[in-house]
Amino acid sequence: MNRTQWMEDLQKNISELFAKSPAADIERNVRSMVTQAFVRLDLVTREEFDVQADMLARARTKVDQLGEQLRQLQSRLDALESGKTTAE
Template sequence: MNNRTQWMEDLQKNISDLIARSPAADVERNVRAMMTQAFARLDLVTREEFDVQADLLARTRARVDQLAAQVQQLEERLAALDAK
């Protein structure tokens, strides 16, 4: 049984070595390089950067809404003063 196990391990190692030296390894490296270049040109952002910007946008939107409400109140007060 040990001899059969050793034979399987040797076969697996030989197949792994063959694949590592085959054109498939070169194709994988070339595809990775092409994809990396393509992603670099797309101006992609990380999830962390996206989340930071989404949080900033939400806080900015809340502040704009608050200021809009204040402007509305001031306009109403001004209209009330003009009506007198």
């Protein structure tokens, strides 16, 4: 038996032993508990998060644009009112 075959056999035997041991049951139980905990946390997927982050960035850009328009309009209104006040 060559060294590679011996290593493969050892790995196979260890995998079989692990699969039959209580450790495999513990691993399955832990995975189940963690999965249930994540479900209860109501987490979002990365894709959902990225979509929401993109929407938020676009909304923020639009809010900034509208804020600038409001400042310009307010400036024009102030200029008209100050001209009206001095003309009266």
